[in-house]
Amino acid sequence: MIHFYDTLETRVPQVREAELMRSLPQQVAHARKSSAAFAQILQAVDPVTVSSRAALARLPVTRKTDLHERQLAQRQSDVFGGFSAVGFGAHMPRVFSSPGPIYEPEGKAADYWRMARAIFAAGFRPGELIHNCFSYHFVPAGSMMETGAHALGCTVFAGGTGQTEQQVQAMAELRPAGYIGTPSFLKIIVEKAASLGVALPSVTKAMFGGEAYPPSLRDWFLQHGIQGYQCYATADVGLIAYETSAREGLVIDEGVIVEIVRPGTGDPVPEGEVGELVVTSLNPAYPLIRFGTGDLSALLAGPCPTGRSNARIKGWMGRADQTTKIRGMFVHPGQVADIVRRFPEVARARLVVTGEMANDSMTLQVETTCSGLDALAAKIGEAIRDVTKLRGDVLLVSPGSLPNDGKVIEDARSYS
Numbered sequence: 001m002i003h004f005y006d007t008l009e010t011r012v013p014q015v016r017e018a019e020l021m022r023s024l025p026q027q028v029a030h031a032r033k034s035s036a037a038f039a040q041i042l043q044a045v046d047p048v049t050v051s052s053r054a055a056l057a058r059l060p061v062t063r064k065t066d067l068h069e070r071q072l073a074q075r076q077s078d079v080f081g082g083f084s085a086v087g088f089g090a091h092m093p094r095v096f097s098s099p100g101p102i103y104e105p106e107g108k109a110a111d112y113w114r115m116a117r118a119i120f121a122a123g124f125r126p127g128e129l130i131h132n133c134f135s136y137h138f139v140p141a142g143s144m145m146e147t148g149a150h151a152l153g154c155t156v157f158a159g160g161t162g163q164t165e166q167q168v169q170a171m172a173e174l175r176p177a178g179y180i181g182t183p184s185f186l187k188i189i190v191e192k193a194a195s196l197g198v199a200l201p202s203v204t205k206a207m208f209g210g211e212a213y214p215p216s217l218r219d220w221f222l223q224h225g226i227q228g229y230q231c232y233a234t235a236d237v238g239l240i241a242y243e244t245s246a247r248e249g250l251v252i253d254e255g256v257i258v259e260i261v262r263p264g265t266g267d268p269v270p271e272g273e274v275g276e277l278v279v280t281s282l283n284p285a286y287p288l289i290r291f292g293t294g295d296l297s298a299l300l301a302g303p304c305p306t307g308r309s310n311a312r313i314k315g316w317m318g319r320a321d322q323t324t325k326i327r328g329m330f331v332h333p334g335q336v337a338d339i340v341r342r343f344p345e346v347a348r349a350r351l352v353v354t355g356e357m358a359n360d361s362m363t364l365q366v367e368t369t370c371s372g373l374d375a376l377a378a379k380i381g382e383a384i385r386d387v388t389k390l391r392g393d394v395l396l397v398s399p400g401s402l403p404n405d406g407k408v409i410e411d412a413r414s415y416s
Contacts, residue, residue: 115148
């Protein structure tokens with residue numbers, strides 16, 4: 001096990017899929033039984049039937065806005081809005097808060113957030129000291145990384161955020177094997193150390209999260225002797241995917257089921273097409289079924305060159321919520337999807353808003369091979385008015401013409 005965290009990472013893909021699909025109906029049943037929110041959301045669902053990705057795709061998507069709304073509505077009776085399957089006490093060592101506020105439980109399982117796998121892939125090994133600069137205040141990021149490091153057999157220095165000079169001093173004196181935190185903060189620390197004339201030779205590896213990690217920044221760290229890898233995790237479901245030494249996308253974690261759906265819907269898109277990342281967690285303490293992260297990504301073809309056999313995603317590619325205000329009316333990606341569903345001859349669509357605020361116009365660009373284009377355009381125009389209560393132009397284009405960037409609504413207005 002020198003190259004892999006455990007044997008799960010190298011399972012035959014068909015074996016992994018079969019095991020996930022065996023776990024899925026059990027998790028759906030558990031969510032209905034132990035979570036008041038999912039008892040309501042999935043009340044019409046027979047868990048036994050949810051044993052395939054096609055069946056999973058028929059379940060409703062629960063988004064962060066749903067968590068927030070249910071928590072607000074039940075603040076006096078259940079701060080978790082009925083989503084948590086465990087209550088205060090021995091089964092919930094900590095509670096965290098994300099902006100909203102949205103409260104998240106931490107269960108008692110070792111490596112509850114499943115971060116050890118990503119930390120291992122970033123090059124950390126048992127017996128090492130890790131300098132953890134994710135926040136321990138309110139949000140779960142610091143605890144996510146610390147519990148993962150402990151599960152791996154590492155010691156953690158709880159650096160947290162801020163106090164750059166003290167961070168430099170601690171790194172110089174404790175000589176950690178590496179850093180975990182945002183890439184921008186490590187860059188600040190390295191630059192501060194240079195300005196102080198302090199060498200940090202022990203810091204040769206890092207695992208990053210919480211913000212973008214472009215190739216230019218990766219190269220900057222390499223020039224300073226630091227190999228940095230990124231992970232993708234959320235406060236709701238923990239680790240979702242992680243980077244490996246191959247640096248070809250992010251490998252999906254073994255404890256989640258990932259789908260990529262068309263923004264504003266729950267409909268899976270073909271492999272390679274950009275859409276919203278939806279996660280089903282197998283965590284019994286917080287059993288989120290089809291949780292919409294609000295983040296855009298796409299599935300990559302083939303396995304990771306390192307030998308890890310799970311599917312890969314491109315990584316974070318933007319936000320899926322593209323709700324836009326047009327002539328005083330909000331237009332949502334789901335409304336564009338409603339229009340498209342009315343026309344089987346339409347493959348994809350993109351609503352482009354142009355002009356200036358208060359003097360704007362919108363055009364629905366539609367991919368189709370249909371004949372009788374004028375009649376189709378007229379019918380789509382009527383559907384636009386019916387769904388959005390606004391008038392819009394229709395532009396019919398050939399299949400494959402629209403960009404594969406996950407955008408359903410493009411705001412191209414001038415704000416100058």
